[in-house]
Amino acid sequence: MKKLITLAAGTATLLGTLMAGNAMAATTLDAVKQKGHLQCGVTSGLPGFSQPDDKGHWTGIDVDTCRAVAAAIFGDAEKVQFTPLTAKERFTALQSGEIDVLSRNTTWTLTRDASLGLNFTGTNYYDGQGFLIKKDIGVTDAKELNGATVCIQAGTTTELNLADYFRANNMEFKPIVFDTSEQTVQGFASGRCDVLTSDRSQLAALRSKLADPSSAVILPNTISKEPLGPVVRQGDDQWFNIVKWVLFAQINAEELGVTSENVDDMKKSDNPNIQRLLGTDGDMGAKLGLPADFGYKIIKEVGNYGEMYNRNVGPGTPLDLERGLNALWTEGGIMYAPPMR
Amino acid sequence: MNDTNPPLQPSRSKPWNDPRVRAIFFQVVALAVIAWSGWTLIENTLANMESRGISTGFGFLDQSAGFGIIMSLIPYDATYSYGRTFFVGLLNTLLVSAMGIVAATILGFIVGVARLSSNWLIAKLSLAYIEVIRNIPILLQIFFWYFAVLRSLPTPRQSVDVGGVFFLNNRGLYLPDPIAQPGFGWVEAALVIAIVAVVVIKRWAKKRQQATGQIFPTVKVGIGILIGLPLLAYLVTGGPLQWDVPALKGFNFGGGITLIPELAALWVALTLFTAAFIAEIVRSGILAVSKGQTEAARALGLHNGLTLRLVVIPQAMRVIIPPLTSQYLNLFKNSSLATAIGYPDLVSVFMGTTLNQTGQAVEVVAMTMAVYLTVSLLISFFMNLYNRAAALKER
Ligand SMILES: N[C@@H](CCC(=O)N[C@@H](CS)C(=O)NCC(=O)O)C(=O)O
Numbered sequence: 001m002k003k004l005i006t007l008a009a010g011t012a013t014l015l016g017t018l019m020a021g022n023a024m025a026a027t028t029l030d031a032v033k034q035k036g037h038l039q040c041g042v043t044s045g046l047p048g049f050s051q052p053d054d055k056g057h058w059t060g061i062d063v064d065t066c067r068a069v070a071a072a073i074f075g076d077a078e079k080v081q082f083t084p085l086t087a088k089e090r091f092t093a094l095q096s097g098e099i100d101v102l103s104r105n106t107t108w109t110l111t112r113d114a115s116l117g118l119n120f121t122g123t124n125y126y127d128g129q130g131f132l133i134k135k136d137i138g139v140t141d142a143k144e145l146n147g148a149t150v151c152i153q154a155g156t157t158t159e160l161n162l163a164d165y166f167r168a169n170n171m172e173f174k175p176i177v178f179d180t181s182e183q184t185v186q187g188f189a190s191g192r193c194d195v196l197t198s199d200r201s202q203l204a205a206l207r208s209k210l211a212d213p214s215s216a217v218i219l220p221n222t223i224s225k226e227p228l229g230p231v232v233r234q235g236d237d238q239w240f241n242i243v244k245w246v247l248f249a250q251i252n253a254e255e256l257g258v259t260s261e262n263v264d265d266m267k268k269s270d271n272p273n274i275q276r277l278l279g280t281d282g283d284m285g286a287k288l289g290l291p292a293d294f295g296y297k298i299i300k301e302v303g304n305y306g307e308m309y310n311r312n313v314g315p316g317t318p319l320d321l322e323r324g325l326n327a328l329w330t331e332g333g334i335m336y337a338p339p340m341r
Numbered sequence: 342m343n344d345t346n347p348p349l350q351p352s353r354s355k356p357w358n359d360p361r362v363r364a365i366f367f368q369v370v371a372l373a374v375i376a377w378s379g380w381t382l383i384e385n386t387l388a389n390m391e392s393r394g395i396s397t398g399f400g401f402l403d404q405s406a407g408f409g410i411i412m413s414l415i416p417y418d419a420t421y422s423y424g425r426t427f428f429v430g431l432l433n434t435l436l437v438s439a440m441g442i443v444a445a446t447i448l449g450f451i452v453g454v455a456r457l458s459s460n461w462l463i464a465k466l467s468l469a470y471i472e473v474i475r476n477i478p479i480l481l482q483i484f485f486w487y488f489a490v491l492r493s494l495p496t497p498r499q500s501v502d503v504g505g506v507f508f509l510n511n512r513g514l515y516l517p518d519p520i521a522q523p524g525f526g527w528v529e530a531a532l533v534i535a536i537v538a539v540v541v542i543k544r545w546a547k548k549r550q551q552a553t554g555q556i557f558p559t560v561k562v563g564i565g566i567l568i569g570l571p572l573l574a575y576l577v578t579g580g581p582l583q584w585d586v587p588a589l590k591g592f593n594f595g596g597g598i599t600l601i602p603e604l605a606a607l608w609v610a611l612t613l614f615t616a617a618f619i620a621e622i623v624r625s626g627i628l629a630v631s632k633g634q635t636e637a638a639r640a641l642g643l644h645n646g647l648t649l650r651l652v653v654i655p656q657a658m659r660v661i662i663p664p665l666t667s668q669y670l671n672l673f674k675n676s677s678l679a680t681a682i683g684y685p686d687l688v689s690v691f692m693g694t695t696l697n698q699t700g701q702a703v704e705v706v707a708m709t710m711a712v713y714l715t716v717s718l719l720i721s722f723f724m725n726l727y728n729r730a731a732a733l734k735e736r
Contacts, residue, residue, distance in 0.1 A: 087697070088693055088696070088697055091700060091702075092702050095393070095395065095702075111698075111699075111700065112700065114394075115395070115396040115699075115700050115701075116394075116395060116396075116700040117390070117393035117394040117395035137592070146591060146592075147590065147591040147592045147593060147595070148592045149512060149592065149593060151683075154680070154689065154694060154697070155696075155697035156697075159408050159694055159697075160407055160408055160698060162408075162409075163407050163408045163409050163419045164407065166409075174409070174593075175408070175409045175410070175411055176411060176603070177411075177683050177685070177689060177693070177694065178681075178682075178683050179680055179681060179693075183681070183682075183683075186488065187491075187683065190488055190491040190492050190511070191491065191492075191511045192511060192602065194592050194593075233393070234393060234394045235392070235393055
């Protein structure tokens with residue numbers, strides 16, 4: 001009943017906004033400034049991406065993506081409030097205006113981009129779907145999973161990829177669909193399923209939650225492309241541009257070697273690219289409706305993309321993920337941002 | 342002359358002075374306002390959705406769904422349409438609700454009567470059950486049963502095996518599936534004949550008892566006929582049934598019928614929870630029947646069981662039915678908690694996966710709510726019919 005109510009309430013709010021006449025509100029940027037903070041939709045708890053600690057302070061790469069937007073607007077990365085959302089609730093929350101940005105481990109797909117009235121602003125993590133399986137089953141490749149029972153989370157691309165993969169390989173499976181990743185892991189741990197499937201970045205973290213992590217292994221197969229990134233409502237191009245270019249600024253900063261530590265020195269740099277990024281030259285900020293030094297504030301408060309990555313999911317963190325695809329294009333990855341000029 | 346002020350002359354009274362005409366007029370106006378508002382809201386919603394780039398319409402129902410569902414009462418796989426997922430979910434919701442309503446009613450009546458038992462232990466046990474169950478949120482109970490059940494069951498390879506035909510493991514209870522062979526129609530026909538026969542015998546027995554006072558053992562004979570006749574047909578036609586026995590294949594058992602743990606846990610939780618409320622309703626219903634009735638029945642020489650069955654319960658029903666209806670409605674609505682443990686009910690399948698794959702929140706939620714509303718109204722409707730049948734008839 002509770003789920004029915006939350007989802008129905010979300011839809012009711014959405015319906016409320018939709019039924020109201022066309023009193024088009026001011027721009028999202030104005031509304032955010034007026035509120036004094038950014039409202040950002042995140043997961044209900046996913047290590048490395050968005051997770052609250054015991055004091056209610058949120059950390060993660062998706063969280064930092066929102067903090068960077070707040071830093072750009074307010075010059076203060078703390079002016080964000082977070083709304084935890086399940087996979088099912090997320091899009092309704094954005095459509096209804098409950099949140100300003102959705103930064104919740106969300107895969108960019110055509111259907112989501114084109115039919116939900118939403119826009120993806122970029123990719124802050126390139127992921128792919130994988131499998132976690134009980135070791136004693138003895139399977140070493142996903143192609144051997146015919147007939148398996150699979151635990152998945154509702155409302156995700158994971159659900160669809162799974163069906164596609166099994167169909168394409170002429171295999172059968174039984175899906176057990178849970179609402180949160182917590183329940184999904186419990187279902188797997190209690191033996192209800194042979195396999196758990198989710199974005200690969202999560203498998204290691206989910207595995208570490210098991211009573212005996214060594215009882216499960218991650219299969220080598222990656223069965224899908226999961227470009228994860230922030231999402232905004234369609235129809236406010238200024239806001240779309242802001243969220244898009246905040247992430248680009250972080251990626252460009254890494255490419256230019258600007259970090260939160262050296263950013264004050266870099267202000268004196270005579271590299272025109274760095275000058276435009278930090279606002280010591282040009283009017284990049286004004287074009288977006290942001291303060292001239294928005295780039296400086298982002299890097300100073302949150303750091304460049306690489307710093308954000310290493311702090312939350314990189315080697316040495318509990319997720320311990322190599323950069324891989326997420327390395328800069330100059331270093332063998334595909335992280336690439338258009339020039340700021 | 343008096344014609345300046347003719348008393349109550351119909352030809353002269355204006356229609357707006359007629360209270361009946363006025364009432365109709367205002368109702369028409371009210372209706373028009375409501376219809377207009379509704380229309381404007383729908384128009385506005387559609388226009389706004391369009392301007393925000395949100396897809397609208399029910400065209401998605403024909404598209405292929407592309408996802409699997411663990412349990413379906415009708416044929417289904419990923420190639421079926423989104424529209425089909427609606428019916429798969431709906432039937433699963435109705436199944437668990439119907440199972441829950443039947444079981445909760447039986448258990449609730451037993452506990453309710455036991456609560457009034459003169460046996461101290463039985464009465465206190467029933468009281469403890471009611472108080473514990475009623476005061477723990479249903480969602481917690483569902484989780485409890487689900488994980489308690491799952492964790493205590495063995496893995497498929499260590500299944501509990503009963504005679505090589507029944508298997509129990511943490512994927513569910515596997516039963517052999519009877520598959521009708523040609524000739525099975527005779528057995529079905531025999532069952533229909535048996536049912537008709539029992540109804541006729543019951544009528545006849547009642548009449549005879551009213552006329553002569555002789556009691557006919559209707560129940561025993563009825564059961565005999567219901568089992569005996571189809572069995573006879575089955576044997577005569579040479580046993581036209583084949584059993585599809587489940588067997589371990591790869592990861593799990595295949596073939597046979599599976600009762601999945603999600604269904605079992607949800608059923609148990611809904612039954613136990615609702616039965617506690619029904620028990621209290623039954624108790625209050627029985628207490629509402631005046632003591633004189635029991636005493637009179639005793640004076641006529643009826644023993645305890647008959648007093649309860651023939652005198653007390655029928656009168657208590659008049660008090661019990663209305664609150665019982667709302668318990669049935671609660672159970673039906675609580676069944677949507679299924680999504681928490683992955684039982685594929687309407688909310689989990691249609692308002693969960695289908696909504697997310699298509700993004701058509703307004704349409705999907707509207708359809709889901711329409712179902713809950715319709716089924717709830719149907720439950721109320723039939724319970725009201727039953728209530729009317731049970732109500733005191735003034736003769
Ligand atoms: N990237 C996929 C999956 C997103 C997703 O929901 N991921 C899970 C873990 S793989 C999650 O965030 N769970 C946390 C929660 O339920 O709050 C999508 O966009 O559909």
